[in-house]
Amino acid sequence: MAFESLSEKLQNVFKNLRGKGRLSEDDVRIGLKEVRLALLEADVSFKVVKDFIKGIQEKATGSDVLNSLTPAQQVIKIVNEEMISLMGSETAELKIKPSGEITVIMMAGLQGAGKTTTTAKLAAKLKKKGNSPVLVGCDIYRPAAIEQLKRNGEKVDVPVFDMGTNRKPVEIAKKALEYAKENHHNIVFLDTAGRLHIDEDMMNELIEIKDNVNVDDIILVVDAMTGQDAVNVAETFNEKLDITGVILTKLDGDTRGGAALSVRAVTGKPILYVGMGEKLSDLEQFYPDRMASRILGMGDILSLIEKAEMDMDSEKAKKLSQKIAKADFDFNDFLEQLEQLEKMGGMASILSMLPGIGGKSALPQVDDGQMVKIKAIIQSMSKKERLDPSLLNPSRKNRIAKGSGVNIGEVNRLVKQFEQMKKMMKQFPGMMKNNKKRGALGGLFGGKLGF
Structure with missing residues (x-):
């Protein structure tokens, strides 16, 4: 992280x-x-x-x-x-034009920054808010760039407009606007070409698109792992194009984070979003106050609640919280929580948002790979065994161990820890009751941190 x-x-x-x-x-x-x-x-x-x-x-x-x-x-x-x-004090939002008008967003950045993937991530996020975006393949140079955009578009159910690789990007952008009008799309994302380094041809191409198409936003995608180089790239793009905002990618990686703390001060332009993983859902709105809080070890509970609400079924979470309050929690519930945890980015990701848990030395050693093994053990149990762990005698445990490819000691350990967790839950009567947001977290942490 x-x-x-x-x-x-x-x-x-x-x-x-x-x-x-x-x-x-x-x-x-x-x-x-x-x-x-x-x-x-x-x-x-x-x-x-x-x-x-x-x-x-x-x-x-x-x-x-x-x-x-x-x-x-x-x-x-x-x-x-x-x-x-x-980092900017206020959270910056993309301004989408009112109904009947088209918002054109040009995505720019160097090759390898994750621009094409980020374009699809952002389109998916805006689609969830009721918009109708279209992705436009303007990268006619990089092999398979348009195919990558199409694959990502399919995954997030957003259409892709392209004219192959034999037309000029500015021509493709113009035609894309016509397509958007005809097909009632209100946001057009221009996925432009990147280079390994900033060069005059790339900049001229972007300037030509900007001069000939009514571009509303120019968003620069930069790789946070490149550190100070990311800031230099942002500064150059801003001088040439007058960008409107920045998206930092790979902020979940082993990066020193200097770009996030420098780019706003150097360019005067806001950080809009941050990429926190490879999945097409791993794009988070950038909140300066929350990021500062995380850096200083004060946690980020608001983002954690939002993450839980987005990825967890609120009704299931409510039912689960009620079960936890009664200590009526079985292996089916536990398996469901493991799956919800995976959706939220894994245990390490969640713990990093809790107050007082900062860097690696403070973070409890959590192996998300172990979750796969635990799921295999539970999935090897019968329906009755999941509902009533007291049925798990040595013969049944041996069968489960063979079925899940682990040794019987690991099965015993899981069952023992599960029983300890249920006992601990009895200490939380009424916790997280009648609150949707807390209900989601109550379900998650009752089933996870206790284990």
Whole structure:
């Protein structure tokens, strides 16, 4: 997950500040020096870091902060506020034109940033909001680019318009607008060509499309794993095209996260979305306050609730919460929760959003691959055994072990942990009741974190 190293270092700085009680200007200065180093190591732009630290220092060394009853908390609050400001303060939304008008969105970026996949992800997200998008294959150079767009379009049930690879991209874009009008599509996504590096031909092609088609938004897709290079790319594209927003991809990878903290300050343009995985549903709206909260180890419960609501069946979650309240939870319920967990990106993804769980050292060791083995064990049980685990005698466990390809010790361990989990659930009577949002999380965590 992005920011792991940065998050750990910042939390260590704050831990040291909290341990001092009263703070002197020297304490703050030393702490901010460590924050500065952590940000530079995360590949945040030097100028951005310099301005960021300066802004914090001016506010954090005032007498109101240092003489307060909780100076360390005040400093952390200031760091949080400055980080939110750095990433844009307000959540930016794409403005879709009113009914009867067409919104044209040009997707730009270097080859390998995940532009074509991101285009389909964004189209799917906007379609869920009641729009009728169409994807347009304007990348006539990269082998199989249009085919990739078609495959992704099929997966998200969004049509693709293309004219092959023998027509100019600007001509394809013009014809796509005519197609959209005739077929009542209100959003046109132009998936343009990328290059391995920024070059004059690529820029001229994009400028030609912009000059000849009424483009409403130019969204730049950048690979967060390229660090400072991503910021340089964003700066160049913005100078040439005046982009309207940025989507950061691969933010779920082992990236230092500097791009997310720099790109807004350098370009003045908002981060709209972040790619958090390879699935076509793995595109999240970018909330500066939530991202700052996650980086500083304060969790992101709002995003977790939204994720649960999106991926979990609310009625099933409500029923499951009621079962948990009564400790009436069987292996069928557990299997269902495993499947819901997979939809939400796995246990590690969920735990990273909880307060107090920052980088790798703080994150409990969760092997999502183990979930596959657990599912196999449960699926090898009979219907009666799933409903009543007390039926699982040694003979039945041997049969289940053979059927799931594991040893009997793993079956015993699962059954024992499951029984322990049911006992623990008795401590949560009435928890998460009569609340749809909490119901979803109650179901999930009752079935998952307990295990």
